[in-house]
Amino acid sequence: xxxxxxxxxxxxxxxxxxxxxxxxxxxxxxxxxxxxxxxxxxxxxxxxxxxxxxxxxxxxxxxxxxxxxxxxxxxxxxxxxxxxxxxxxxxxxxxxxxxxxxxxxxxxxxxxxxxxxxxxxxxxxxxxxxxxxxxxxxxxxxxxxxxxxxxxxxxxxxxxxxxxxxxxxxxxxxxxxxxxxxxxxxxxxxxxxxxxxxxxxxxxxxxxxxxxxxxxxxxxxxxxxxxxxxxxxxxxxxxxxxxxxxxxxxxxxxxxxxxxxxxxxxxxxxx
Numbered sequence: 001x002x003x004x005x006x007x008x009x010x011x012x013x014x015x016x017x018x019x020x021x022x023x024x025x026x027x028x029x030x031x032x033x034x035x036x037x038x039x040x041x042x043x044x045x046x047x048x049x050x051x052x053x054x055x056x057x058x059x060x061x062x063x064x065x066x067x068x069x070x071x072x073x074x075x076x077x078x079x080x081x082x083x084x085x086x087x088x089x090x091x092x093x094x095x096x097x098x099x100x101x102x103x104x105x106x107x108x109x110x111x112x113x114x115x116x117x118x119x120x121x122x123x124x125x126x127x128x129x130x131x132x133x134x135x136x137x138x139x140x141x142x143x144x145x146x147x148x149x150x151x152x153x154x155x156x157x158x159x160x161x162x163x164x165x166x167x168x169x170x171x172x173x174x175x176x177x178x179x180x181x182x183x184x185x186x187x188x189x190x191x192x193x194x195x196x197x198x199x200x201x202x203x204x205x206x207x208x209x210x211x212x213x214x215x216x217x218x219x220x221x222x223x224x225x226x227x228x229x230x231x232x233x234x235x236x237x238x239x240x241x242x243x244x245x246x247x248x249x250x251x252x253x254x255x256x257x258x259x260x261x262x263x264x265x266x267x268x269x270x271x
Contacts, residue, residue, distance in 0.1 A: 001084050002150070002176045002205040004248070005112040006033045006139070006259060007042060009147065011061055014108055017147055018044045018213065023061035034254045035109075037083045041066045043154060043174055045105040046217040057219055064105075068175035069157040070095045076157060076171060085153060087179040087206055087231040091224050096175065099153040100227065102219050106208060107176060109148040110259070111141030113248055114201045114241075116194065136265045137248050138200055142207075143187035143240040151177040151206040151216060151231065177231065179206045184236030192264050194241060209234050 008031035011023055035041060043064045046057040068082040085096045115135035142148055157171040181197040181204040194200045208216055208230070215221060216230050242261040247253045 001114075001178055001201065001203045002112050003037065003083065004251075005035045005148075005150075005205075006110040007031070007035050007108060008033060008110055008256070009108060011042070014042060014044070014061055014147075018061070018106070018108070019059055020044065020061045021059045022049065027061075027063045029063060031256075032254065033110075033256055033258045034248055034251060035066070036251045037067050039066055040064070041107060041174065043105040043107055043152060044217065045103075045154060046219055059217070062172070064154055064172045064174040066107075066175075067173055068095065068099070068153060068155050069171055069173045071098070071155055071157055073157060076159070076173075082175055084178045084203075085175045087151075087177050090153070090177055090231075091228060096153055099155045099175075101222050101224070103154050104216055104219075104227075105152045105154045105174060106213060106217065107150040107152040107174065109150055109205075111139050111148050112150075112205055113137050113139055113244070114204075115249070116200050134246070135249075137244050137246060138194070138241045139244045139259060139261075140197060140200070140204070140239055140241045142238055144238075148205075149208045149210075149213065151208050153177065177206045178203045179231065179233050180204075182233065182236050182239070186240055187237050188240035188242075193243060197239060197241065200241060206231060207234050207238075 011028055029040060040063045043062050045062060046059055048055050049058050066083055069076045090096045090100050115137050152174050154172060154174040159169055162169040181202055183196050183198045185195055189195050197204050212230050243265045244258060246266055248258045
């Protein structure tokens, strides 16, 4: 799954990486090292500009709210629960299939966090001792330092309780597509820790390699079978994972120190 990630790249950097043609300076977000559901996030998408004569899709960098609200939803409350869409079923689920057909995006990240329950804590659970499991967070990121381009979907939702000219009348929300975690060896593995992403968690965000970006973002591509082919997992061995401080578990903590690599799991959270 993907429940937390880091996104610290500046819009001008993202513009170069993704060949952005349009972005609004007033929508600039501060670097966020602890992105949580319902936060505003950057999304790369191809869409005609509003009120423009040219119907050509334009590569844009937009800010969306993480947690998809389907267009037919009566209220936006369910968005916080719809942060992930499974690659295996995204084309058929009522909440996602329309967006999958024509409203696809890329959510740029440094990498994502995932938590592993420590061995000692698992043993306590097996013994029936009532102690809350203490989980060790790991940061998963491309080994070469490139952007982690997560496949995503976006959707529009109209708040009918507000007038048309109200700035919050329209919500634009998004969801991260996830897939089965890689079982192949990591490019770089911790000395005392997981050897593959599947050792950390059975799911992972679907990372799109650059050769798939244009096809994924192209709104004219609507054939379900062709689109599903783009959801194939990336080649193995592109990622590294390393332990980070449990401070990231608190959404109020935010800063580059959250990405600092630990020499090993924190005490009480041994893998």
